[in-house]
Amino acid sequence: MNQVGTVGLIAALAFGVFALVAGAVGGLLRSPRITRSAERSALGFFAMITLAVVALEYMILTNDFHNAYVAEHSNRDLLTYYKVAALWAGQEGSLLFWTWLLSIYSALVVWQNRSKNRQLMPYVVAVLMGTGTFFSLLVFFVANPFHELSVVSIAGTQPYAAPDGNGLNPLLQYHPMVIHPPMLYLGYVGMVVPFAFAMAALITRQLGDNWIRITRRWTMVPWMLLGCGILLGGNWAYAVLGWGGYWAWDPVENASLLPWLSGTAFLHSVMIQEKRGMLKVWNVSLVILTFFLSIFGTFLTRSGIVSSVHAFAQSNIGPFFAVFLAIILFFSVTLLFLRLDHLKSENKLDSMVSRESGFLFNNWILLALVFTVFWGTLFPVISKAVQNVTVTVGAPFFNKVAIPMGLLLLLLTGAGPLLAWRKTSFQSLKANFTLPLAVALVGGIVLFAAGVRQLYAWMTLFLSIFVAVCILGEFWKGARTRMRAAKENFLEAVYNLTMRNTRRYGGYIVHIGIVLLFVGFAGQAFKADTKGLMQEGDILTIKDYMLRCDGLVSGDNPNYEYTRALITVTKKGEAFAEMHPEKRFYKASQQPTSYVAIHPTLAEDVYVVLAGMDSETNKAIIQVFINPLVMWVWIGGFVFMLGTLMAMVPSRVEREMADMRQAQELAVRAGEGF
Amino acid sequence: MSGGRKISVASIISPASTAGHRGQLRSGFTVRPAVGRAARHSSVVTRHFWLSSLLISLFAASVAFGDNRTKPTLESLGNQLMCKCGCVAPLNQCPHFDCAEKAEMQAFLKKEIAEGKGEAVILQDVAQRYGLQVLTAPPARGFNLTVWVLPSIGLLTGLGIVVVVVRRWRHKPALDTAPGSTGDDPKLIRAVEEEMKSMRMG
Numbered sequence: 001m002n003q004v005g006t007v008g009l010i011a012a013l014a015f016g017v018f019a020l021v022a023g024a025v026g027g028l029l030r031s032p033r034i035t036r037s038a039e040r041s042a043l044g045f046f047a048m049i050t051l052a053v054v055a056l057e058y059m060i061l062t063n064d065f066h067n068a069y070v071a072e073h074s075n076r077d078l079l080t081y082y083k084v085a086a087l088w089a090g091q092e093g094s095l096l097f098w099t100w101l102l103s104i105y106s107a108l109v110v111w112q113n114r115s116k117n118r119q120l121m122p123y124v125v126a127v128l129m130g131t132g133t134f135f136s137l138l139v140f141f142v143a144n145p146f147h148e149l150s151v152v153s154i155a156g157t158q159p160y161a162a163p164d165g166n167g168l169n170p171l172l173q174y175h176p177m178v179i180h181p182p183m184l185y186l187g188y189v190g191m192v193v194p195f196a197f198a199m200a201a202l203i204t205r206q207l208g209d210n211w212i213r214i215t216r217r218w219t220m221v222p223w224m225l226l227g228c229g230i231l232l233g234g235n236w237a238y239a240v241l242g243w244g245g246y247w248a249w250d251p252v253e254n255a256s257l258l259p260w261l262s263g264t265a266f267l268h269s270v271m272i273q274e275k276r277g278m279l280k281v282w283n284v285s286l287v288i289l290t291f292f293l294s295i296f297g298t299f300l301t302r303s304g305i306v307s308s309v310h311a312f313a314q315s316n317i318g319p320f321f322a323v324f325l326a327i328i329l330f331f332s333v334t335l336l337f338l339r340l341d342h343l344k345s346e347n348k349l350d351s352m353v354s355r356e357s358g359f360l361f362n363n364w365i366l367l368a369l370v371f372t373v374f375w376g377t378l379f380p381v382i383s384k385a386v387q388n389v390t391v392t393v394g395a396p397f398f399n400k401v402a403i404p405m406g407l408l409l410l411l412l413t414g415a416g417p418l419l420a421w422r423k424t425s426f427q428s429l430k431a432n433f434t435l436p437l438a439v440a441l442v443g444g445i446v447l448f449a450a451g452v453r454q455l456y457a458w459m460t461l462f463l464s465i466f467v468a469v470c471i472l473g474e475f476w477k478g479a480r481t482r483m484r485a486a487k488e489n490f491l492e493a494v495y496n497l498t499m500r501n502t503r504r505y506g507g508y509i510v511h512i513g514i515v516l517l518f519v520g521f522a523g524q525a526f527k528a529d530t531k532g533l534m535q536e537g538d539i540l541t542i543k544d545y546m547l548r549c550d551g552l553v554s555g556d557n558p559n560y561e562y563t564r565a566l567i568t569v570t571k572k573g574e575a576f577a578e579m580h581p582e583k584r585f586y587k588a589s590q591q592p593t594s595y596v597a598i599h600p601t602l603a604e605d606v607y608v609v610l611a612g613m614d615s616e617t618n619k620a621i622i623q624v625f626i627n628p629l630v631m632w633v634w635i636g637g638f639v640f641m642l643g644t645l646m647a648m649v650p651s652r653v654e655r656e657m658a659d660m661r662q663a664q665e666l667a668v669r670a671g672e673g674f
Numbered sequence: 675m676s677g678g679r680k681i682s683v684a685s686i687i688s689p690a691s692t693a694g695h696r697g698q699l700r701s702g703f704t705v706r707p708a709v710g711r712a713a714r715h716s717s718v719v720t721r722h723f724w725l726s727s728l729l730i731s732l733f734a735a736s737v738a739f740g741d742n743r744t745k746p747t748l749e750s751l752g753n754q755l756m757c758k759c760g761c762v763a764p765l766n767q768c769p770h771f772d773c774a775e776k777a778e779m780q781a782f783l784k785k786e787i788a789e790g791k792g793e794a795v796i797l798q799d800v801a802q803r804y805g806l807q808v809l810t811a812p813p814a815r816g817f818n819l820t821v822w823v824l825p826s827i828g829l830l831t832g833l834g835i836v837v838v839v840v841r842r843w844r845h846k847p848a849l850d851t852a853p854g855s856t857g858d859d860p861k862l863i864r865a866v867e868e869e870m871k872s873m874r875m876g
Contacts (some may be wrong), residue, residue: 128791243767349843364832372825394810
């Protein structure tokens with residue numbers, strides 16, 4: 001099977017190179033035949049990479065320990081769904097997985113555009129396959145997952161099959177972790193599609209409405225998946241790493257946030273181009289930046305230039321990524337400058353207090369956040385290069401600088417949608433903002449009286465109330481109009497209102513998700529924790545909770561040995577939960593890890609860790625965290641995903657416009673003889 | 675709609691009001707008189723100046739002060755120091771059981787706290803003992819100052835540039851939006867759809 005995988009890689013490389021060249025030539029010569037050939041080669045690329053992935057996955061599932069990668073990341077006793085996840089557990093497999101997802105996106109793009117956007121497609125295919133070729137080269141020559149184990153003996157070098165593998169990293173043996181990398185990679189990889197369309201639009205000078213519409217849709221999907229992937233990663237950190245938090249501003253975490261932030265800026269500023277024909281250069285720049293940051297994030301995770309708990313082992317892959325990043329930047333920026341004349345704004349701004357200005361401020365704050373995270377993440381490398389001093393830039397820096405920016409963004413999340421296009425009058429401002437401000441002020445006073453005195457937490461909750469009232473007010477105003485005009489009940493009115501304009505109201509739902517996320521973040525200011533040594537009968541108290549240790553049990557299964565603490569939790573004297581934190585020792589990898597016990601509620605999570613055994617007293621070291629409002633982070637993420645899905649559903653008016661556009665395109669193609 | 679402005683549905687959906695001429699409605703709006711424009715402009719500039727100054731001051735204060743604690747505790751210090759064992763995690767988050775490096779650092783911190791030293795002094799002593807990289811954020815001096823200053827300068831400068839660019843780009847306002855209007859009035863959308871429907875059936 002190693003040979004099958006290797007053949008798949010070589011064939012994919014050949015298809016990729018052919019598709020890249022044929023796409024470019026087909027576009028230059030405007031040849032439909034050569035373009036079709038390039039598209040078929042992109043499908044061939046997908047097929048061959050799929051073959052390679054199937055080969056590797058087959059070897060993992062059948063415990064073929066001739067293969068070095070399988071021996072490194074899997075073992076016989078690993079559960080099946082963790083074996084599936086072993087495909088992306090290591091550097092080589094995850095790069096192959098990245099390439100496979102790129103091939104899937106490419107195939108989808110080719111299939112979706114088989115009878116439209118024919119002038120763009122040659123260059124779209126060229127860019128997609130150019131990226132695919134780079135990754136296939138990397139997989140084949142630098143990080144090949146199809147190396148066989150061998151042993152040197154008197155008879156010479158001979159193939160060798162290990163009796164068992166090292167097993168999956170224990171930190172990765174957690175259910176949400178199975179889908180976290182696929183989501184994240186789908187997000188990273190997906191950003192190549194809007195980039196490809198943007199480059200094709202620049203090359204062909206087709207910079208009208210079409211490319212921005214395509215690019216916006218193709219950005220929303222990876223943007224949603226990247227956001228979900230980031231939150232799943234936070235959930236993993238919370239449930240597995242055992243320190244009671246979900247975000248540590250780790251360099252790899254930051255690397256995933258960067259393209260998401262710039263993608264968010266693009267999804268907002270694109271509305272200005274669609275409505276007013278403005279900010280065209282800005283939007284192209286954001287698409288380039290988002291793709292650049294996606295590749296940069298991939299580079300950061302794998303190059304070893306920054307230290308991280310999440311990073312793959314150090315490798316020599318860095319210089320290749322650096323060259324690729326330089327090529328992307330040079331190519332795209334040069335093209336942008338050459339096409340500046342075609343990207344002139346069709347209108348001017350009318351007022352500082354307008355939705356356009358609101359989006360501009362929103363964009364600038366998002367980009368300031370991008371710069372802050374980028375600068376802070378890379379500063380240790382820069383410091384070493386400039387002053388030969390090793391420094392660390394961690395959570396205290398990011399919390400201090402990023403949180404105020406985040407609060408400004410939260411404010412704009414509520415205020416922005418209520419500003420009118422072109423100019424908002426003072427009467428409009430009064431009408432739209434009086435109620436939300438009043439409710440937020442009352443809420444703020446109540447919070448202060450209830451003991452919320454931490455500045456950032458108070459401001460977060462105050463702004464969350466303001467934004468929530470702004471957004472819910474929009475739903476209410478629209479629904480009320482429908483209830484009067486169409487005689488619908490409230491729920492019917494909200495449903496029909498949303499379906500009539502899914503982009504707008506789906507966007508509002510996304511904003512509600514963001515508000516819930518911020519509410520969850522605010523809870524971090526009220527964390528409490530305690531630690532103690534416990535044996536059977538011992539008691540630990542924290543806030544309103546009392547934890548009693550009912551004993552320790554030990555056991556094992558084929559995968560790991562465990563020690564489990566049996567903890568009974570009561571709250572204000574009443575039964576609350578039975579919690580069983582564990583300490584595990586994974587046999588195959590010889591690594592310990594903790595299994596955190598979490599009892600979540602909407603108000604707060606009780607989080608119990610068996611941190612170890614005290615060598616002097618032989619008692620269990622139990623650490624307890626009370627984490628307020630964490631549940632709202634996961635709920636907010638779910639609402640964010642729902643809202644994005646809703647925004648992608650074509651509304652009735654959009655469907656009619658799409659039908660008209662398709663009829664137009666068919667007429668044009670019939671005229672051109674395509 | 676109030677304010678003496680009349681906009682016909684036909685003018686909104688006419689071809690001239692779509693591609694290439696976005697947002698420019700054709701019929702029936704009044705031009706504001708020039709009297710008092712300079713005075714209004716001056717008061718707007720003054721308002722913007724004080725608003726910007728207030729925002730800048732609030733932002734700078736929040737960055738400078740944020741949620742500072744004054745009394746050092748093992749936990750507050752542990753969040754500002756990296757564990758030396760190589761786990762790449764803050765001291766309080768070191769995942770290693772019975773970590774000897776963590777225990778040694780915590781013993782040193784306890785001694786410093788017991789001596790009544792302030793947080794800044796303790797962090798300085800720790801950095802001298804273990805090296806600058808043990809701090810989770812570099813001290814704000816020398817080249818390290820850039821990590822603190824550049825993001826704030828970038829944000830505030832950028833916001834200032836946006837304000838200047840917006841003011842330079844904008845037209846004199848040619849129409850006033852109706853009170854309470856957010857540009858996507860459901861009534862208006864329904865009226866447009868009905869007219870589109872009648873155009874298709876016609």
